[in-house]
Amino acid sequence: MLKKGERIDQLYAQDVQIIQSSEVFSFSLDAVLLANFPRIPKRGKIIDLCAGNGAVGLFISKQTDASIDQIELQPRLADMGKRSIELNHLTNQIQMHEMDLKQIFPTFKTDNTDLVVCNPPYFKEQPNGQKNPNPYLAAARHEIHATLEDVVSTSSKLLKTNGHFAMVHRPDRFLEIIDCLRSWRIAPKRIQFVYPKQEKEANILLIEGIKYGKDEGLRFLPPLFTYDSQGQYTPAIKEMLYGK
DSSP: OTTTTEEEEEETTTTTTEEEETTTTOOHHHHHHHHHHSSSHHHSEEESSSTTTTTTHHHTTTTTSSEEEEEEOOHHHHHHHHHHHHHOOOTTTTTEEOOGGOTHHHTSSSSSSEEEEEEOOOOOTTTSSOOOHHHHHHHHHHHOOOHHHHHHHHHHHEEEEEEEEEEEEGGGGGHHHHHHHTTTTTEEEEEEESSSSSSSSOOOEEEEEEEEOOOOOOOOOOEEEEEEETTOOOOHHHHHOOOO
């Protein structure tokens, strides 16, 4: 099951095991936050874009009977995700597809998905900008293979009318994200900022929208703090990681 340099990590709250490696991008708190943020349909179809090693879909699987398709471009990460699905005995519910999200049609139908989730690259691709020398990490963090608009446009095409889209991103791109969602007919509905500590600026943005949703009804949720004053996880984060 494991290949050279790999290990098995566990999210205790969902009783999920994930194959990871320090040589490639591993899941972080962002994935846990995203999996716990949107309204998860009990049945139907969920698609996880930029799936990496499959963490978000695996975490969501414990909350639903819906089928989950994961899209990941990088072969090594997709392979790890496939083996994690087998490790958790979820092959009847989750399928990992090694593909470019910009080329998923007609393999996937338009107007056919209840929920699309995405933990995309956060940083714009700057031709002369400094990137991580590790190509796996560079592709996961920088918009080398997929831009924000690629993600949102693909999601809009996948979603049914009134289908939901949820994404984790960075607060400094908030206005751009709002503009992009609305231009692709996804109405922002729920927004939450996550802060490392109370006295710090937000470093994570969670956002959920509805395809063809009405403009009114946008909600800003209470702030979420990662650490308390002693540097320990706050109760809300502990529950996501370890359960009640």
